[in-house]
Amino acid sequence: xxxxxxxxxxxxxxxxxLNASALRLSxxxxxxxxxxxxxxxxxxxxxxxxxxxxxxASPSKGILAPHLDLFQVADIYIENGASAISxxxxxxxxxxxxxxxxxxxxxxxxxxxxxxxxxxxDESQIYEARVNGADAILLIAAALTDDKLFSxxxxxxxxxxxxxxxxxxxxxxxxxxxxLKDVKLIGINNRNLATFDVTLxxxxxxxxxxxxxxxxxxxxxxxxxxxxxxxxxxxxDSILVGEALVTSEDIPAKVRELSGLQV
Numbered sequence: 191x192x193x194x195x196x197x198x199x200x201x202x203x204x205x206x207x208l209n210a211s212a213l214r215l216s217x218x219x220x221x222x223x224x225x226x227x228x229x230x231x232x233x234x235x236x237x238x239x240x241x242x243x244x245x246x247a248s249p250s251k252g253i254l255a256p257h258l259d260l261f262q263v264a265d266i267y268i269e270n271g272a273s274a275i276s277x278x279x280x281x282x283x284x285x286x287x288x289x290x291x292x293x294x295x296x297x298x299x300x301x302x303x304x305x306x307x308x309x310x311x312d313e314s315q316i317y318e319a320r321v322n323g324a325d326a327i328l329l330i331a332a333a334l335t336d337d338k339l340f341s342x343x344x345x346x347x348x349x350x351x352x353x354x355x356x357x358x359x360x361x362x363x364x365x366x367x368x369x370l371k372d373v374k375l376i377g378i379n380n381r382n383l384a385t386f387d388v389t390l391x392x393x394x395x396x397x398x399x400x401x402x403x404x405x406x407x408x409x410x411x412x413x414x415x416x417x418x419x420x421x422x423x424x425x426x427d428s429i430l431v432g433e434a435l436v437t438s439e440d441i442p443a444k445v446r447e448l449s450g451l452q453v
Contacts, residue, residue, distance in 0.1 A: 193249045193283075194383050197309050198333055200282050205312045213317035217350055226303040226326035226353035227375055227405060229273050230428040237450035238422055241305065241407065242272035243432030246285035250386045253285070255436040260290055261298055263441060268301055270442045271451030274326075276305040276430055288322050295323025305355060309333050313346045326353035326375075331363035332383050344370045355407060359383060359392060364399050376400055377430065381410040390417060394424045415447050 191199075230239045244260045247253045264275055277294065278286035286308075294300045303325035310316060310327055311334065319327045327347050334340040347354040358364045359379040367376050380392045388411035400406055405427040412418065413434040421429060431448055438444035445451075 192384060194309075194332060197249075197280070197283055198311060201309050201311055201315075205314055208312075208314040208318065210312075210314035210317065213314050213321060217317035217320040220320050221323075223320065223325040223351045223353070224303045226274060226305065229303050230407070231405065236422060238408070238418065238426050239273035239428040240271060240445070240449040241274045241276050241428055241430040242267040242435055242445060242449075243276035243278065243307065243430060244286075244290065245278050245432035245436050247283075248433070249283050250381070251433060254433060256285065258436055261294070263436070264294055264298070264300065266442050267435070267445055270445035271449030272302060272445060273428070273449075274303045274305060275300065276307045276432065277324075278307045278432075280308050288318070291319075291324060292322040303353075310343060311339070313343065316343065316346050316350065316352065320350050320352060324352060326355055328355050328357060328377070330357045331366055332357075332359065337366065337369075340366065341370055344373065348372060357409065358396065361396065361399065364396050368400070368404075373404060375405045375407065377407040377409050378426075379409045380412075390420055393421055393426060397424045397426065412448065418448055418450070 246255055267275055277291040278284045279288045279291055280286050291306055295304055305326040306319040306324035307328050329343055344354050355375050355377045356367045357377040357379050358367050378393045378396050380390055381388045390411055393408040397406055407428045407430050408421045408426045409430040412429050412431045435444055
């Protein structure tokens with residue numbers, strides 16, 4: 191069993207404890223999500239926007255920044271040019287918490303839209319995302335091998351006013367993503383989820399398959415301004431970065447470097 195399969199098995203356990211009908215009712219009564227897609231269009235004509243991720247750990251790299259003050263870091267992200275914030279909410283594998291998302295939206299009143307980064311395989315998780323203040327959710331093609339479920343979850347997200355970031359990492363997944371009705375945002379993960387090898391060539395290769403009217407986010411393996419320039423040439427609209435930010439000795443400077451904000 192690979193790591194993705196282990197994560198999915200854990201998600202099934204978590205989903206079994208959720209009250210889907212109550213969550214759906216709460217979701218429908220929650221504040222409307224903000225327009226995530228509008229915020230992550232290119233910040234500058236020659237530079238992708240930055241989705242900055244709050245990340246304490248990952249299965250591939252282990253513990254990255256266990257004692258980071260996530261709310262302080264979120265402020266740093268916003269002050270230094272991030273267009274949106276990605277919040278990892280998986281606890282077992284990424285040391286994330288759903289409460290972080292909720293507090294950012296409703297207590298800290300985040301100025302930028304928020305992506306719930308998790309492994310979503312059931313509609314109840316989408317209701318949960320909206321209840322807790324998400325403006326966007328992640329749908330991972332590799333975790334959603336059933337085309338009907340993939341489509342149903344995408345439709346559910348849109349019906350709740352959420353933006354769906356549909357993640358792919360190879361040609362077959364990209365073809366499946368393009369078949370989704372009203373798909374507007376595709377993320378290309380440069381990390382092979384089976385081997386965990388990372389190469390920016392993945393974005394360069396898959397970007398050409400995606401029509402220009404669909405926004406594209408490059409994910410994983412992005413550490414320097416040179417990486418961003420390379421992806422900009424590949425015509426991506428946004429980059430999603432976590433590890434390079436939370437492990438930096440100077441987080442504000444690293445955010446400015448990757449966001450293209452001149453200070």
